[in-house]
Amino acid sequence: MTGHIRVRSAALVLLLLLTPAAGCRRSNPAAPGPSGSALQTLWPNEDGRSWTYRSVERGWGDTGGRVYQTLDSVPPAPSLTEIAAILGTQPIGTVTRSDSATYRLQFAGTITTQSGVTKQYLRETLIRPSQPAAPSRVRSGEAAFFAQLWRARPDLRPRNAARVPFARMLADTSDWYASIFLHGYAWEKTAQWIGTYGDVDTLLAWKYLTANLWPGSEFTHQLVPALASDVWLRGRILGTRPVQTPAGTFPNALLCLYLVDYGIVQLTDPAGNPAGFTRSYGYGAVWYVDGIGPVACYERKMLTVGGGSVGYGDITLGLTSFSPALVAWRAW
Numbered sequence: 001m002t003g004h005i006r007v008r009s010a011a012l013v014l015l016l017l018l019t020p021a022a023g024c025r026r027s028n029p030a031a032p033g034p035s036g037s038a039l040q041t042l043w044p045n046e047d048g049r050s051w052t053y054r055s056v057e058r059g060w061g062d063t064g065g066r067v068y069q070t071l072d073s074v075p076p077a078p079s080l081t082e083i084a085a086i087l088g089t090q091p092i093g094t095v096t097r098s099d100s101a102t103y104r105l106q107f108a109g110t111i112t113t114q115s116g117v118t119k120q121y122l123r124e125t126l127i128r129p130s131q132p133a134a135p136s137r138v139r140s141g142e143a144a145f146f147a148q149l150w151r152a153r154p155d156l157r158p159r160n161a162a163r164v165p166f167a168r169m170l171a172d173t174s175d176w177y178a179s180i181f182l183h184g185y186a187w188e189k190t191a192q193w194i195g196t197y198g199d200v201d202t203l204l205a206w207k208y209l210t211a212n213l214w215p216g217s218e219f220t221h222q223l224v225p226a227l228a229s230d231v232w233l234r235g236r237i238l239g240t241r242p243v244q245t246p247a248g249t250f251p252n253a254l255l256c257l258y259l260v261d262y263g264i265v266q267l268t269d270p271a272g273n274p275a276g277f278t279r280s281y282g283y284g285a286v287w288y289v290d291g292i293g294p295v296a297c298y299e300r301k302m303l304t305v306g307g308g309s310v311g312y313g314d315i316t317l318g319l320t321s322f323s324p325a326l327v328a329w330r331a332w
Helices: 010-017 080-086 140-152 154-163
Strands: 050-059 097-112 118-127 185-189 193-197 204-210 218-222 232-245 248-268 274-289 293-304 313-323
Touching (some): 050 293, 080 232, 080 248, 097 313, 118 193, 140 154, 140 248, 140 274, 140 293, 154 248, 204 218, 204 232, 232 293, 232 313, 248 293
Antiparallel strands (some): 050 097, 050 313, 193 204, 232 248, 274 293, 293 313
16 A cells, blocks of 8 residues: 555554653552443543643545445445454554644533533633634534534534534534544433543433443444444454553553444536435544543544545544642633
């Protein structure tokens, strides 16, 4: 594959791209790992608790992928076993765009979605180096998902525009977005799962984890059922792994692998004639530390099945600091 370079393991991606930040709060390497821990302690959620990450985004033009002549000939999205085998080792494209930013998550009271669901507010703040005085307070992870859905499923665009309140953002795939695999908004933790709600309907929009944290356990969650019947999130617990971030090394981080299957779309040529079928997907991983929460994230964006597709880019998030709610939080 000409013009491509190969990245190393996901832990080394974080080590190479996310250099330590001076003066950051470091983790305790001796802290107990998540094996045997309950879901309740894996992502603490008292008001005021926050996490700050260094984000590195890279973009390239996708190569590979195939267009299939019949619907039945389109292969399924890769299995989680296949994704686990290539995580951190899949080739990337020739990087044409690279950017870094500070990304922050903080629990800040409650919020009501535009669909009417009131839950705990996990607030996202994005600060670009070029705009340090003007942080972007947007639901960037949710916007990123819909931007990718817009690209993957042009057949759903009329339905998106009619049902999703922030339809204008759906067509903007050029802006910087946080990873869809580590985002905030209307957040909830129950005895059975951790997830978020969105603006499309009152159903659970995203699922991070379930109560089964044993290595090899999996879950499946349907995404945007009001818009499509074939968009799915799949997750698998891979067990504990060491991960290095700017905040230090975490030797026993629980690694959860994710895959989003955007489903099959029929393509058309400029004249509107049928031009075959294709299927898009994205994958990523989040490392969770018991008693601290998510410390790292990797996302590979928008691949297509068959033909060696490498996607359009990737995002790496690494913890630079975290803060328990030792003092009353303040709204920004």
